[in-house]
Amino acid sequence: AHHNHHHEGGDGASSEGRAATGERLSEIPCVINHESEVYGRVEQKPDGTEVFEWSHSYSRVYNPQGPYTPTGTFLNFELYNVEARERVKCISGTEGVPMSTQWQSSGYTYPIQIAQFGLSHYCKHLTESSPKRIMIEDGGEHQASWLEGVNTKVLRVADPMVHTNVLKFKAPESSSKGGAILHLAKIPTQNMLVLSLNLLLHGNASFSVTVEFQDKKTEVVTIHYIRSEKILQVLDRHIYYGLGEQTGWRTVTRNLLIDVHKGATSSPSLRKKFKKVSRSKLTIVSLSLHGEGSVTNITLASAEHLHHFYDAANWLLKHQDEQGGWSIPVPRKVISGVLELGAGWYSAMAQGQAMSLLIRAAHHSGDSRYLKAAVRATSLFSVNATRGGVRTYFPGGYVWYEEYPTNPSLFVLNVLDSILSAFRCMGMAEVVEVTVAWGEVDPTFVLLRCRQVRGDSSNISGDLFEDGMRSLKRLLPLYDTGWGSLYDLRHFTTHVPPNRARWDYHTTHITQLLLLASIDTDPVISSTAQRWKDYMNGHRSKHN
Amino acid sequence: AHHNHHHEGGDGASSEGRAATGERLSEIPCVINHESEVYGRVEQKPDGTEVFEWSHSYSRVYNPQGPYTPTGTFLNFELYNVEARERVKCISGTEGVPMSTQWQSSGYTYPIQIAQFGLSHYCKHLTESSPKRIMIEDGGEHQASWLEGVNTKVLRVADPMVHTNVLKFKAPESSSKGGAILHLAKIPTQNMLVLSLNLLLHGNASFSVTVEFQDKKTEVVTIHYIRSEKILQVLDRHIYYGLGEQTGWRTVTRNLLIDVHKGATSSPSLRKKFKKVSRSKLTIVSLSLHGEGSVTNITLASAEHLHHFYDAANWLLKHQDEQGGWSIPVPRKVISGVLELGAGWYSAMAQGQAMSLLIRAAHHSGDSRYLKAAVRATSLFSVNATRGGVRTYFPGGYVWYEEYPTNPSLFVLNVLDSILSAFRCMGMAEVVEVTVAWGEVDPTFVLLRCRQVRGDSSNISGDLFEDGMRSLKRLLPLYDTGWGSLYDLRHFTTHVPPNRARWDYHTTHITQLLLLASIDTDPVISSTAQRWKDYMNGHRSKHN
């Protein structure tokens, strides 16, 4: 199940759940259930009526699974389904990352969303059972029965560029005229809707997939992957994803369910017909190749999490700027006229989640480029928000790192939590612990590399971590309302009403505190986590 | 009605009301009443059960009556009935001020309680209609019919010491043998239970009052006012108040209802019989004089608020120490083992309420001794709590003045509010406004006198006021939970759970903010007051 109302701006590391509202107070018993995992409280709607707001089962606290490791799962991100979110326009064909429409309907890349997409697939990779996978065509051992249409020819050769066998094809560029067609109805591809292939396209070559959706009626649609910079277009029952215009071999991984869903959603005529598209109702009818090119390692799988993970990691590598940041290309109004950010702002959340992803990519691949990028990403944490960075201070010299570096500051709690985890990931704070967790990469090497990248011998991530942890432990109580938690301290800085955390953010706070409690044993962290759990069972702090 | 559970330590300027608890959630509808002045919310008891806590009519917000004047009423203290509180042992005969038993059962003077006692009577004096008063005996125009018992003689003479006619009496010192007796049953003294007289006692002379309490049975008790340092003793149906052993003329004012009530309460045998003693059920039977002495201006009145006010003011004058403070002679455990104060600590609340009282006494009497004492009382606000003073700082250099100057700090909100009012009272912050309010005393004179007392030309109260107001405006949002207010910031300094303000303290916060809003127009004060009012109508701040 995916939850379309989930608000990514301001969510960061929130769980996917969202509290359902709408039931009248008078219709339901006003009691707190101490036994089940359903929580709730009376809330007031803008029109003044009272509702009892249930917090459904997604609003759960996740206890850390075993000791903290900077290369393991990231919070409970294995439950995320980023690409299914309504505000994700689609997964781009050019780079394989989500395109957001949240603050700009034409679509843009939002680094937080991309990092969450990558991290969620990394976590799924670690936690799910092995995917089912079937090799359709590799030009050698696995050879499929391609039908050659008008003016179409396929042949299998060893390709000197990729050092493997490939299927070369030559056919009309127009998909309505011939093409190499592979019917898949007889192959048992049930629930294996993630298509992956190595591809080389010339001219206006393309490949396409025809799928069938069985609901009340049987609906058929064809998805075309073409050489174009246009992200997504729909004409009649044809959905076009642009793969970009670059030349050379590449790997393309597409979740066909998501591609159908996003394509249909963007089309007024298809939207209704494909409303309830789901894995079990979708069948791949055929795959076809058009124009001139080569292809190999065509697989269908139930999941290709690492492919998506590296698509995100590589996007971060490619788009990191000279400040080590991933600037956000759209303006952001946190509170209209009070707290606004112009296009091009940086987010500590983006930097932190990117670091968490990159350090895992470095760990998994052993490729030091990811590590260098993670280290470079720390720079903006030493630049004040007033100068375009992400750092601010609470009175008394308590540093904070801001998701939205507005002036005045917001002091969002879950962002600091996330970033502390990220710094911890950096493996520089306490090398000894990292030695154990790091596994494949020599920690001494990691530390030295980090210092080389920065050109100094200071322990940057360690300092950032220590300073942030000091702030967290000092200021954490200011988010405690005695019956719940606050999302940020905007009331302190702007004098607007306190911004109470809804239940799923409250549970996120607890989950993050439990994670930090496994790193730092200060009782303020563990006791706050316990008290905030108790609030979910209807407890409140005493009044005087 | 008086509310015995009211907690003076930690109340300061709270209203007298207390929310009643105990009703089970299941027994009452869980709705917020938007129309009436009854408020409430679901609270949890220590045993885990839920109760709906009503806030009765005493928990009301008081809007300032007209523009702020430093010599007018003090908050809503006209509603206070300090001497009726259960933790007040009695009103001492020696100095006419309440004796507290809250933290030490033998009784001690607690400057906050004494200041509140005085201020409440000052406010009642300003707000109540004129008391009814009857002159019983003044040795001249008004002559009562004294019965002369065995070996007893009275005569009326002009006394050269007090420049007035007096009644001289000579009788056995033992009250069981003779005495000058005045039967009052025929005099219409209904509801006039405050006895006042000018008195000179020699040796073991005394006076006594016999009163009758009509409930199911008629109970009779005699109150003896004797030359002794013992505060209160009860033997059988005789209650003894010690007037001290000093010689010379003095004025004694006794609320007989309170004296009966406190005496009966302290006696296991009388306690049950005088349980429901009330004004309308009490009749004064007789007054009698024993031993040798003089008396005049014997009056009975429905109230003598100014007498009580000056008893408190004179106690403050007499007991102010060389630091300008009134130290508290008992230890105080705010949180056992965490926040404790040894005997002899100072309280900003005591200093502030004393200043508020003294400045009113200076205003009313024109006597500059009260003014000097008020100015001296500011000294401890410039001494840090760690050095025995009442000042502390929130991170970022925000000064706070502490009722309980513990280490770590508490940052009680209503204390700062009260103290800001007190500083304002001092008339030094903005002399122009005070010129208008001051009335009888020339403000230039006041300012000069203050500077003379301090020996410098600095504007001490003005600085204290400005610094405190800056802190209040900056930190006020930290007390806002989105549905109520916090009483203090102990969770921030000690990591215990947040100390939520119960409804009557919440209303006190609002009342004090409305008062401050009439002094400072910063919207954070007025908007917070409005939002906190809205919380009482069931509103909450939005969640994200």
Ligand SMILES: [Ca+2]
């Ligand atoms: Ca966020």
Ligand SMILES: [Ca+2]
């Ligand atoms: Ca108090």
